[in-house]
Amino acid sequence: MTLTKADLVQVVAGKEFNRKNAAKIVETLLEKIKESLETGEDVLISGFGKFCVREKKKRRGRNPATGEDLILKSRKITTFKCSPVLAKRMNRK
Numbered sequence: 001m002t003l004t005k006a007d008l009v010q011v012v013a014g015k016e017f018n019r020k021n022a023a024k025i026v027e028t029l030l031e032k033i034k035e036s037l038e039t040g041e042d043v044l045i046s047g048f049g050k051f052c053v054r055e056k057k058k059r060r061g062r063n064p065a066t067g068e069d070l071i072l073k074s075r076k077i078t079t080f081k082c083s084p085v086l087a088k089r090m091n092r093k
Contacts, residue, residue: 005030037078049082 005026013022033051036043043051054077061072082090 040076047083047085049080049086052079052081053077054079 008026009019009023012025013019017025033043037051037053040053042053056075056077058074059072061070062068063070
């Protein structure tokens with residue numbers, strides 16, 4: 001099952017906020033994370049994990065439909081590394 005933004009809003013709203021304010025809180029949080037990643041900053045959430053921006057160099061690739069060789073441009077990607085606390089929780093039985 002996938003956890004969606006709507007699920008997060010519902011969880012936040014279920015505590016102390018109405019649904020409209022909860023949606024603003026979740027959207028503000030996600031927007032700040034996006035802004036940080038756009039500027040190349042890492043996002044560390046203690047007990048959860050770290051989102052990192054990484055640069056991938058240009059490289060040779062191949063179009064799978066035609067088999068044609070091509071050069072893939074350099075680009076930035078986001079990686080995630082979970083914290084040891086989260087890893088321990090995921091692996092307990």
